[in-house]
Amino acid sequence: MRSEMKALKVLGQPLRRKEDLRLLTGAGRFVDDVKLESMLYLATVRSPYAHARILAIDKSEALAVAGVVDVIVPGDCPELDRPLPEVLEPGTLSNPYCDLHLTNPHHVLARGKATFQGEPVAMVVAESKLAAALGAEAVHVEYEELPAVHSAEDAMRPGAPRVHDANPNIIGHLKTAIGDLDAAFRKADFVIEERLAIQRLASMPIEGRGIVASWDARREEMTVWSTDQVPYRLRDALARMLDIHYDRVRIISGDVGGAFGGKGLIAEDLAAAALSRRLHRPVKWIESRSENFVSAHARDQYHDVRVAARNDGTLLGIDLKIVKDVGAYNHYEMVQTTNTVNHVLSHYKVPAFRAEGWCVVTNKVQMRPTRGAGRPEASFVMDRVLDFVAARTGIDPLEVRLRNIIPAEEMPYSNGLTYRDNVAISYDGGDYPRMLRLAAERLGYADWRKRQADARKDGRLIGIGISSSLEAGGVGPCEGARITIDDKGRVSVYLGVNSHGQSHETTFAQVCAEYLEVPYESVRVVAGDTALMRYGYGTGASRVGVNAGNAVMLAALALKQKIRALAAHVLGVGEDDVRLEAQRAFVASDPDRGRTFAQLAQAARANKRMIDLGGPGLTATEFFYPETVTWSSAVHMVAVEVDPGTGIVGVLKYAIVHDCGVPMNSAVVDGQLQGGTVQGIGAALGEEMVYDVSGQLLTGSFMDYPMPRAADVPPFEIEHLVTPTPKNPLGVRAAGEGGPVSPPAAFAGAVEDAIGKRCRITRMPLTPQRVFEIIRDAK
Amino acid sequence: MKPFQYRLAKSVPEAVAALAQIAEARPLAGGMTLIPALKHGLAAPAALVDLGGIASLRGVSFENGELVVGAMTTHAAVAGSPIVNERLPALGRLAGGIGDPQVRHRGTLGGSVANNDPAADYPAGCLGLGATIVTNLRTVSADEFFTGFFSTALAPAEVITSIRFPVPMRAAYVKFANQASRYATVGVFISQSANAVRVAVTGAGRSGVFRAGEMEQALAKDFRPETLPAHCVALDDLNTDLHASAEYRSHLINVLARRAVEACMGAPSRHPVRHGGAYAF
Numbered sequence A: 001m002r003s004e005m006k007a008l009k010v011l012g013q014p015l016r017r018k019e020d021l022r023l024l025t026g027a028g029r030f031v032d033d034v035k036l037e038s039m040l041y042l043a044t045v046r047s048p049y050a051h052a053r054i055l056a057i058d059k060s061e062a063l064a065v066a067g068v069v070d071v072i073v074p075g076d077c078p079e080l081d082r083p084l085p086e087v088l089e090p091g092t093l094s095n096p097y098c099d100l101h102l103t104n105p106h107h108v109l110a111r112g113k114a115t116f117q118g119e120p121v122a123m124v125v126a127e128s129k130l131a132a133a134l135g136a137e138a139v140h141v142e143y144e145e146l147p148a149v150h151s152a153e154d155a156m157r158p159g160a161p162r163v164h165d166a167n168p169n170i171i172g173h174l175k176t177a178i179g180d181l182d183a184a185f186r187k188a189d190f191v192i193e194e195r196l197a198i199q200r201l202a203s204m205p206i207e208g209r210g211i212v213a214s215w216d217a218r219r220e221e222m223t224v225w226s227t228d229q230v231p232y233r234l235r236d237a238l239a240r241m242l243d244i245h246y247d248r249v250r251i252i253s254g255d256v257g258g259a260f261g262g263k264g265l266i267a268e269d270l271a272a273a274a275l276s277r278r279l280h281r282p283v284k285w286i287e288s289r290s291e292n293f294v295s296a297h298a299r300d301q302y303h304d305v306r307v308a309a310r311n312d313g314t315l316l317g318i319d320l321k322i323v324k325d326v327g328a329y330n331h332y333e334m335v336q337t338t339n340t341v342n343h344v345l346s347h348y349k350v351p352a353f354r355a356e357g358w359c360v361v362t363n364k365v366q367m368r369p370t371r372g373a374g375r376p377e378a379s380f381v382m383d384r385v386l387d388f389v390a391a392r393t394g395i396d397p398l399e400v401r402l403r404n405i406i407p408a409e410e411m412p413y414s415n416g417l418t419y420r421d422n423v424a425i426s427y428d429g430g431d432y433p434r435m436l437r438l439a440a441e442r443l444g445y446a447d448w449r450k451r452q453a454d455a456r457k458d459g460r461l462i463g464i465g466i467s468s469s470l471e472a473g474g475v476g477p478c479e480g481a482r483i484t485i486d487d488k489g490r491v492s493v494y495l496g497v498n499s500h501g502q503s504h505e506t507t508f509a510q511v512c513a514e515y516l517e518v519p520y521e522s523v524r525v526v527a528g529d530t531a532l533m534r535y536g537y538g539t540g541a542s543r544v545g546v547n548a549g550n551a552v553m554l555a556a557l558a559l560k561q562k563i564r565a566l567a568a569h570v571l572g573v574g575e576d577d578v579r580l581e582a583q584r585a586f587v588a589s590d591p592d593r594g595r596t597f598a599q600l601a602q603a604a605r606a607n608k609r610m611i612d613l614g615g616p617g618l619t620a621t622e623f624f625y626p627e628t629v630t631w632s633s634a635v636h637m638v639a640v641e642v643d644p645g646t647g648i649v650g651v652l653k654y655a656i657v658h659d660c661g662v663p664m665n666s667a668v669v670d671g672q673l674q675g676g677t678v679q680g681i682g683a684a685l686g687e688e689m690v691y692d693v694s695g696q697l698l699t700g701s702f703m704d705y706p707m708p709r710a711a712d713v714p715p716f717e718i719e720h721l722v723t724p725t726p727k728n729p730l731g732v733r734a735a736g737e738g739g740p741v742s743p744p745a746a747f748a749g750a751v752e753d754a755i756g757k758r759c760r761i762t763r764m765p766l767t768p769q770r771v772f773e774i775i776r777d778a779k
Numbered sequence B: 001m002k003p004f005q006y007r008l009a010k011s012v013p014e015a016v017a018a019l020a021q022i023a024e025a026r027p028l029a030g031g032m033t034l035i036p037a038l039k040h041g042l043a044a045p046a047a048l049v050d051l052g053g054i055a056s057l058r059g060v061s062f063e064n065g066e067l068v069v070g071a072m073t074t075h076a077a078v079a080g081s082p083i084v085n086e087r088l089p090a091l092g093r094l095a096g097g098i099g100d101p102q103v104r105h106r107g108t109l110g111g112s113v114a115n116n117d118p119a120a121d122y123p124a125g126c127l128g129l130g131a132t133i134v135t136n137l138r139t140v141s142a143d144e145f146f147t148g149f150f151s152t153a154l155a156p157a158e159v160i161t162s163i164r165f166p167v168p169m170r171a172a173y174v175k176f177a178n179q180a181s182r183y184a185t186v187g188v189f190i191s192q193s194a195n196a197v198r199v200a201v202t203g204a205g206r207s208g209v210f211r212a213g214e215m216e217q218a219l220a221k222d223f224r225p226e227t228l229p230a231h232c233v234a235l236d237d238l239n240t241d242l243h244a245s246a247e248y249r250s251h252l253i254n255v256l257a258r259r260a261v262e263a264c265m266g267a268p269s270r271h272p273v274r275h276g277g278a279y280a281f
């Protein structure tokens, strides 16, 4: 597809972000900044219990609170007596592995019983935020507490209470296999078995969720300001609920303070819109941080792995059983678990592989994806396996990896698995052995091995960890871009994807500047408004760079073609005689004869040549439909020191080698990688959502849920390799989700290596207390 | 948060009068504990009497061999005070290790000590130095002031005005910070003066800060880390929570006490890995 590798001028440059001036001077506009005339405020009454029957709701006292306009309980508002729409209707992505998927209706307000602590039970709408909060406190709900299902193991045990009366607790199942696994185990010199667990954690955006919904009764239109990552899904859901054409719903997302996968449609979105139409007033809901802690979690997946290997360190086969605790509701089919299966083989050749997975409901907060979405679990499993093989055979972990790695000559490499878009997986280039060796060089692997031995003599614990990762990204169906040049030659790019910090205004301006050959400064990217583009598929799954980036490129090329055609007509020459340069179209043989883009934009308004060129104006819209995903890759290596007294893990050096194809802005790629890696370090060393056996969340605030802070973060040695993908014209691969994938595995390896004594690290996170226990038990 | 009255006091007597007059009034210092408590509905006082406008409650001085710190002096001011860092650097470092910069620039000595959070740092400093808490009514020794889990000898409408810290020969505070809150999971303050060794432990005890008598005796005989007992408190008296079991806390008391003694002896730290710095988390 990629015809010529033209020398890039603007694309890839670490240009200053266009959004920074606004954001850094406090001029960003977030949902909570939206203040409308006569606006009402929504507050949610939540179940304090993980599992409880709702016997009665008494709203009389709440209705008497000054400023309270109404209290909504099930039955009060027919629009809200419905389940939230499934994000992925079963079979949407034709998941090739999934053979069971049960959907439990997730009602806007709990019906009959609450199934997790924090579930909305009633809502209060009031004249002020305070009145709404006081009203919510005054709603009296009578509960009968039921025994809670607090873990996946608990949920699967015979006779376990049911989270949802209508369905068993196992709601999803998948399986797949490649190669002859039985033969692999027969031929094995040894077999390793282990249970490996990734904890429950959560995306922690700096801005929580929020919505303002404003019904215009005269025009019968709904305007919504929202933090949702997929505004079009919200638009469609609201249109369905309100039973109006989706063109009558407009979703605006201005600046959004991070999302990471957690910001999707929730109860308050439907409620705000329904109540705004009923009450003919705008309704606002802003999530508090405490609410954010019980709105969506992620990961919480364990893996029973059996490995057949040879004494020379080569892998023969892997048998993997996966159990994912999805909390009370699951709107994402088995996407995360499928991602784990499809990323677990990582950079390595495994002749035989069998995977089976189960999704299990519990009385905990629902799962949504978070950055990495099944991939950190995958790297954790694979790198742990390789480290165990190294420990067992006495071969250095780096060497064990080199003995199993896919050679560059075998690219594009197919491992026999199928992606969740039902296309056979094919790694589209990259040089994994080179990445691994380069990472070892950048870390100073050999040197750290020496230092490790010396430090040990003084009782100091130094260790090295290695993790490789893959990031399939750019899943379809498509994204579009419209580019318009105005009468002064200024350029607008319209997109159907909103940004929550990914620098769209910068990177897509670079794509446009590069391929339309206009100055970066003259390009403005406009997005986050469903009135501007009618279709969009969301900012998530590392899909925007590939989909929207290529759409911008295609639209730029299409617009150039249109300019060429119009210029040929205006100048009275053939299209082949027209050259474009410096925002001007001119006759190749007579460069003085020409028109600027600005002049052509004026001409295009009424010129009849435009009849065949799509109508008036210098504008072009194109959509990019990827055939399937493209694969980015990375290797992380870390040297750590473990304090044997306290169990604290400190980073001595951290090196990353990363390949995401052609970068659109190298500084933005670095930012994505660094931020993602920091999230991964949080997951490796501290973050965990902990519940007690009654289903009460014990880590409900930042006093107990640790996030890494600036001073905790080491400098990263980053090296980029650039292997353009042949799967799209820009040659770009995904860059959004790779960062957090490897740190858990790398730290597990490093801490295990530092402690030595044949200890095995099998679960995350490595909090100081857990490291202390590992040291204690290794003695 | 429920609505409440707000009074900005200009003097201690004015503050005390307001506190005595209004039922369920509370003094407001830096608000780092009180405001979150209001927000979460854990406290709902009828009025807040802000001590922030009383200049006499701020500042550090050295009088009669004691360091005197005003109740409204922020942690950052103590950490940055030349007098503190010259006379009692261990106290400066304690203040500089509280929470994060925002908390250190709002939170105050008086607020911290009045609150007596079982994981706070200053109570260990007060007890480990044998400080005297000065209020509008009286002076109270640290040994008598801290009476248990979030409780003190303060009477209603009694306001801490300053704290007097005797200056020992040497002292050190070593803290193991909670990864999330940065409060002390365990903190050990050790001081040695001509007539006594004091060892105060915060974060670990079920009823708040306490003195580790066995450790004091061992160090009084022989001030070296090796002499410290491995376990100095019954596990039943130690906290177990999400972040640390009683067993882990007991272990940490010993490890941190050793490091504090080493620090008192001027040994350079052999432990590069620490929370909140050196890329440890």
Ligand SMILES: Cc1cc2nc3c(=O)[nH]c(=O)nc-3n(C[C@H](O)[C@H](O)[C@H](O)COP(=O)(O)OP(=O)(O)OC[C@H]3O[C@@H](n4cnc5c(N)ncnc54)[C@H](O)[C@@H]3O)c2cc1C
Pocket (backbone or CB within 6 Å): B026, B027, B028, B029, B030, B031, B032, B033, B034, B035, B051, B071, B072, B075, B097, B098, B099, B100, B103, B106, B107, B108, B109, B110, B111, B112, B114, B115, B119, B120, B121, B122, B154, B158, B159, B160, B161, B181, B182, B183, B184
């Ligand atoms: C994120 C975070 C991290 C923190 N980390 C640490 C830490 O690592 N170590 C640590 O020790 N502390 C920590 N703190 C607590 C902080 O240091 C403050 O010391 C503490 O919040 C109390 O001080 P304040 O001035 O904010 O008091 P306030 O919150 O204003 O008041 C606290 C209580 O004391 C009463 N009070 C205040 N002043 C007086 C007075 N002069 N006389 C009588 N009563 C009074 C108030 O009525 C109230 O009951 C942390 C706090 C936060 C929010």
